[in-house]
Amino acid sequence: MAATLASADPVLADFAEQVGAEGPVAVEGGRTRWLVGGAPPPDVRTVRAPAGIVEYAPEEMTVRVRAGTTVAELDAELSSRGQRTPLPDRGGTVGGALAVGENHPGLLGRGRVRSSLLQVRYVSADGVLVNGGGPTVKNVTGFDLPRLMVGSLGTLGLLAEVILRTEPNPAVSQWVVSDDADPFAVRHVLLRPGAVLWDGGRTWALLEGQADDVASERAAIAVHGTFTDGDGWPELPPHRWSLTPSGLRDIGAHATGRFVAVVGAGLVFAAEPQPSRILDPAARTVGERLKRNFDPDGRLNPGRDPAAR
Amino acid sequence: MSGDPAVDDLVAALGEALAPDRVRHDGAERALLSRDASVFEGGVAGPVCFPVSTSEVQAIMRIAAAGGHNVVPRGAGTGLAGGAIPLGAPIVVSTTRMNRILDVDVDDRIAWVEPGVVNLDLSRHLGPLGFHFAPDPSSQQVCTIGGNVANNSGGPHCLAEGVTNAHVRAIEVVLPDGEVAMLGGLDAEPLGYDLRGVFVGGEGTLGIATRIAVTITPNPPAVRTLLLSFAEVVDAANTVSAVIAAGCVPAAMEVMDQRITVAVERYVGAGYPTDAAAVLLAEVDGLAHGVDHDAETIATIGRANGATDVRLAANDDERALLWKGRKTAFGAIAQIAPDYYLHDTVVPRSKLADVLEQVYAIADRHELLVMNVFHAGDGNLHPLLIFDAREPGVLERVHLAGAEIITASLDAGGVLSGEHGIGVEKQQYMDRLFTDDDLDHQDRLRRAFDPTCRANPGKVLPVGHSCADIQSLRAVPTGVWG
Numbered sequence: 001m002a003a004t005l006a007s008a009d010p011v012l013a014d015f016a017e018q019v020g021a022e023g024p025v026a027v028e029g030g031r032t033r034w035l036v037g038g039a040p041p042p043d044v045r046t047v048r049a050p051a052g053i054v055e056y057a058p059e060e061m062t063v064r065v066r067a068g069t070t071v072a073e074l075d076a077e078l079s080s081r082g083q084r085t086p087l088p089d090r091g092g093t094v095g096g097a098l099a100v101g102e103n104h105p106g107l108l109g110r111g112r113v114r115s116s117l118l119q120v121r122y123v124s125a126d127g128v129l130v131n132g133g134g135p136t137v138k139n140v141t142g143f144d145l146p147r148l149m150v151g152s153l154g155t156l157g158l159l160a161e162v163i164l165r166t167e168p169n170p171a172v173s174q175w176v177v178s179d180d181a182d183p184f185a186v187r188h189v190l191l192r193p194g195a196v197l198w199d200g201g202r203t204w205a206l207l208e209g210q211a212d213d214v215a216s217e218r219a220a221i222a223v224h225g226t227f228t229d230g231d232g233w234p235e236l237p238p239h240r241w242s243l244t245p246s247g248l249r250d251i252g253a254h255a256t257g258r259f260v261a262v263v264g265a266g267l268v269f270a271a272e273p274q275p276s277r278i279l280d281p282a283a284r285t286v287g288e289r290l291k292r293n294f295d296p297d298g299r300l301n302p303g304r305d306p307a308a309r
Numbered sequence: 310m311s312g313d314p315a316v317d318d319l320v321a322a323l324g325e326a327l328a329p330d331r332v333r334h335d336g337a338e339r340a341l342l343s344r345d346a347s348v349f350e351g352g353v354a355g356p357v358c359f360p361v362s363t364s365e366v367q368a369i370m371r372i373a374a375a376g377g378h379n380v381v382p383r384g385a386g387t388g389l390a391g392g393a394i395p396l397g398a399p400i401v402v403s404t405t406r407m408n409r410i411l412d413v414d415v416d417d418r419i420a421w422v423e424p425g426v427v428n429l430d431l432s433r434h435l436g437p438l439g440f441h442f443a444p445d446p447s448s449q450q451v452c453t454i455g456g457n458v459a460n461n462s463g464g465p466h467c468l469a470e471g472v473t474n475a476h477v478r479a480i481e482v483v484l485p486d487g488e489v490a491m492l493g494g495l496d497a498e499p500l501g502y503d504l505r506g507v508f509v510g511g512e513g514t515l516g517i518a519t520r521i522a523v524t525i526t527p528n529p530p531a532v533r534t535l536l537l538s539f540a541e542v543v544d545a546a547n548t549v550s551a552v553i554a555a556g557c558v559p560a561a562m563e564v565m566d567q568r569i570t571v572a573v574e575r576y577v578g579a580g581y582p583t584d585a586a587a588v589l590l591a592e593v594d595g596l597a598h599g600v601d602h603d604a605e606t607i608a609t610i611g612r613a614n615g616a617t618d619v620r621l622a623a624n625d626d627e628r629a630l631l632w633k634g635r636k637t638a639f640g641a642i643a644q645i646a647p648d649y650y651l652h653d654t655v656v657p658r659s660k661l662a663d664v665l666e667q668v669y670a671i672a673d674r675h676e677l678l679v680m681n682v683f684h685a686g687d688g689n690l691h692p693l694l695i696f697d698a699r700e701p702g703v704l705e706r707v708h709l710a711g712a713e714i715i716t717a718s719l720d721a722g723g724v725l726s727g728e729h730g731i732g733v734e735k736q737q738y739m740d741r742l743f744t745d746d747d748l749d750h751q752d753r754l755r756r757a758f759d760p761t762c763r764a765n766p767g768k769v770l771p772v773g774h775s776c777a778d779i780q781s782l783r784a785v786p787t788g789v790w791g
Contacts, residue, residue: 059554060657082556102498114503115475124750131747134724136655138472138687140461140510141725141735141742142769143751147474147506151498157750168556171602184416191527191596212598242498246416264418267497279500282490286757287502293753307501 011050011066012121012129012160018047019158021127024302027158029068029096036100037153037309040302049095049160053077061137061166062118067095067159083166086110095159101151105236108264109170109194109208116165117146122157125295135163148290153309154301156294170194170208175232176218178203181225184249187264189220196263197234200251203263204230236260241268242277279307319376320356323400326368331359331406342401345386345393346448348650349733352394354381357401363481363489363519366402370517371487373400379763380485382513384424384456387448389651390732392460392512396767402517404455410434411520417495419478419522424455431523440525443470446728447636455518461510463728465561465635466592468686470526472728474509481520482508485759495522507754512730513765515758529560529594533604534622534631537611538585542566542669542681544615545587546662549685551610552591553658557603562686563590569638569682569693576641579634580627585617589685590635592628638682639693646678646695650707654718655727658688667717668692675710677703689727690718715741736771748774 019025026040028048049067053074056063058081065074071089078084087097088104098117104110119133132145149159173194178186183198186205190196194206205221207214221227237258243251243266251261257271268274279287284307291298311317311334324332333339334356343352355378360366373380379399386393395401408425415438422431428449432441445464446452456462458480463472470476479493493505508515539545545564552559565573565588570581581588589611593603608619622628642649656664665681672679672694683691692714696703715725715738725735725742739748752774756762 057657057659059550059659061553061558101503111471111475114506115471124746128746130750131743132750134655134742135722136657136688136724136727138463138467138655138684138689138727139724140472140728140730142731142739142748143754144461144474144507144510145747145750145754147503147509148754150506151503156502168558188415191529209596210599210602213596216596216598240498242496242500244417244495244497246414247496249416262497265497266495277500280491282484282488283492283501283504285488286484286490286504289757289760290502290754293757294750309500 015047015050015160016123016127016129019123019127021125022299024299026301027095027154030070030090030092032090032092033096033100033102037304037306040304044302047158049093049158054161056081058083058166062135062163063166064161064163065094066161067093067098069094071097078166079169082169084110084169085164085166086113086116087164094162098150098162099152099154099159102240103265103267105197105233105262105267105269106195106206107262107267108196109192109206110167114147114150117150117162118165119163120146120149120159121161122149122159124157125297125300129160130157137165151306153304153306155291155304155306156300158300172209172211172214174207174214174218175230176205176207176221176227177230178225178227181221181227183263185224186221189224190217197260198263199234199258199260204234234260236269237271239270239273241270241274242266243268316355319372319378322372323356323358323369326372327358327360327365331361333357342383342386342403343395345388345391347389347391347394347732347734348648349391349394352396353398354395354401355398357403359403359406361406363483366483366517366519367487367489369400369402370483370485373763374485374487377763379766380517381765382455382459382517384453384459385427385448385451387452387456388460388730388732389653390726390730390734392730392732392765392768394733404453404517407519413438413525415440418525419495420525421520421522422454423520424453424458424518426454428452428454428457435525436528439528441528442523443467443476443526444473447639454521454523458509458518458521459511459513460728460730463684463687463689465563465684468562468684469558469560474506476524476526477505477509477521478524479522480505480508480518482516482518484516485761485764510730511758512732512769514755514768516764531597531600532592532594532628533600534628535591535604535607536581536620536622536631537589537591537607537616538582538618539587539589539615540585540617541615542587542665543662545589546665546685548589548611548614548616550658550661551614552607553686555606555610557606559591559603559607559686560594561590561592563635564588564681564683564685565590565635565638566681568678568680569641572641572645572680573634573638575644577633577637579630581634582618590631635682642680642693642695646697648696648698650694650696650711652690652692652694652711652714653726653729654715654723655687655689656718656721656723660721660723661685661688664690664717664721664723668714671710671713671717675706677706677710684727687727688723731769733768736769739771
């Protein structure tokens with residue numbers, strides 16, 4: 001393939017030109033997670049990725065979308081055909097959601113953000129468009145640049161366009177709430193729940209599937225507590241903790257303040273921030289080499305570090 | 310003794326670090342490990358090591374790093390792309406003695422395993438707990454979890470559940486410089502770059518996995534297995550597309566053409582109709598009502614697309630037999646001809662029927678017998694070219710037909726490999742899918758793990774990209790096709 005990607009799509013070529021090959025540059029989406037992993041210098045030049053849904057193929061369960069598209073716009077398009085992705089909508093963009101890599105609180109049902117990215121097109125530190133992965137739902141052709149980009153905070157390349165895997169919405173989604181249930185037992189009973197949340201007292205469960213199955217799962221968890229109809233997601237505290245699923249059993253040992261935990265995943269939304277985590281030293285060394293190999297001058301999203309979030 | 314003092318010193322150093330009987334340099338062992346399950350020849354193994362612990366793998370890597378030796382990791386050797394073939398007489402590290410299941414945690418839904426644990430052994434171990442390991446390659450009775458990680462392996466049941474990458478949470482890795490790194494983690498959102506995700510599918514070029522935390526999946530309470538018969542292969546392919554388009558994602562959707570079903574029937578008697586041009590084996594699992602609903606959806610769509618018969622497996626025995634037929638398909642080929650070449654490309658599901666027709670036409674043009682048995686739900690084609698290698702000139706025809714099948718798949722918007730990997734098989738096609746800049750970035754990724762290109766060099770990236778371009782290797786793959 002002799003032609004470069006830039007020549008194939010003028011919109012992406014224009015973005016690559018804006019990024020250029022010199023000087024610090026930060027990419028701006030919805031600024032909803034601007035401080036994750038450190039803030040860029042206040043006077044840094046910023047660029048915006050192009051927006052728009054390029055090609056949606058519901059029958060392939062894939063969507064090609066430019067990184068500057070809002071998650072809300074993507075969700076609206078997908079839901080018109082009864083589909084969804086794992087990306088959380090917090091007012092931000094598709095590129096932002098992927099670069100930050102944080103999961104939807106409904107990750108038990110929707111899956112993880114990192115598994116949804118099939119193909120990535122990004123602008124390198126040299127100002128060149130690079131393509132990784134491929135358009136099919138299954139692909140092991142070469143090294144996995146899409147996985148590398150998820151959660152990289154734009155430090156290795158600036159996302160321009162992606163192909164995401166979509167999933168059909170469940171036929172029925174039903175929230176139920178209990179103030180006396182054992183959330184761990186509830187999670188164990190449910191086969192593929194949309195979510196099981198717990199704030200130390202109350203348990204919320206999002207039951208998903210065919211109506212009769214939702215009814216029978218509701219009957220099955222009634223053994224573990226008294227459930228009433230719920231009306232949606234509880235308010236989630238601002239800070240994000242990453243624990244192991246089993247570690248939630250000892251959550252009282254942590255200074256979380258008010259919390260809502262995603263049972264079965266170990267993700268916790270808490271009033272207080274999580275103390276700094278320490279990355280494995282040898283993994284940190286590989287990460288530092290990645291940064292040097294992809295962005296030797298440190299020009300992409302300076303000040304940000306995926307190991308310092 | 311090899312007659313070469315440098316090699317003797319290396320073998321002695323490795324023997325001292327492990328145990329003399331777990332470092333082999335005899336002709337038989339080296340010959341055995343010079344190949345994998347692919348058709349590729351030309352590998353030359355150096356000393357063969359059988360470590361039993363992370364610290365032993367680390368010792369091997371340090372000895373290799375100090376002496377500038379290349380290292381090739383190896384699981385069961387069932388790979389079909391030549392990924393485990395040793396090029397340039399490297400140290401071969403077999404992980405088969407590291408085969409313990411270390412821990413199972415139902416709360417965390419993980420099992421910590423050593424890389425040499427056999428795929429099916431893990432699911433058998435998990436069975437009494439009500440869980441299994443979802444990726445189920447056809448070779449699952451012998452292939453190892455470490456090999457599954459290296460190749461990001463799939464299998465029929467990866468349609469709804471995803472391939473190996475989606476089922477690996479953390480990996481302890483010995484890097485090519487001998488450092489031990491923990492990639493990923495059991496926590497919800499591990500720190501740093503997703504090195505775990507990158508390592509999976511790295512084909513042994515990024516280091517050696519020594520402990521792996523895999524996700525364990527609960528066994529579904531209800532399963533329905535359907536066998537649909539069709540008078541035309543394209544009808545089966547169109548049914549698969551239509552099922553996905555209807556918002557139904559079965560656990561598995563496999564298509565087998567008539568030549569395969571006839572061979573399978575002679576071999577194991579799985580109960581497949583031998584008069585149908587193709588059968589679709591579809592499985593749905595989950596909760597009782599959902600599986601009935603999905604099974605009905607598949608049956609209805611199948612009939613609308615010309616299914617001549619729709620059969621629901623009546624019980625577990627019948628279901629097991631239907632799957633036995635599918636999973637022994639490749640063994641069944643042996644009755645027809647002594648050799649086969651199994652291809653592995655992926656196309657958009659909506660292009661399945663079109664590309665299949667081309668595959669048959671390509672085989673006809675080259676006067677070869679082709680059989681199709683594939684993961685239709687993923688668009689993952691597996692054309693089998695069947696031949697007798699003793700027939701003069703047949704290898705060239707197989708090679709040409711293979712190249713045309715790859716071209717047809719790429720022209721349809723597909724990719725080079727769905728689950729077998731690139732290895733040495735498809736390096737020369739990489740520039741059909743990627744620009745020089747794309748490949749350069751893949752090389753940068755690889756070099757972050759292995760700056761000196763000593764882990765399984767000469768694989769994945771095509772010649773001209775640094776880690777594939779080691780002078781000492783270039784003379785070796787002359788026996789390799791392409």
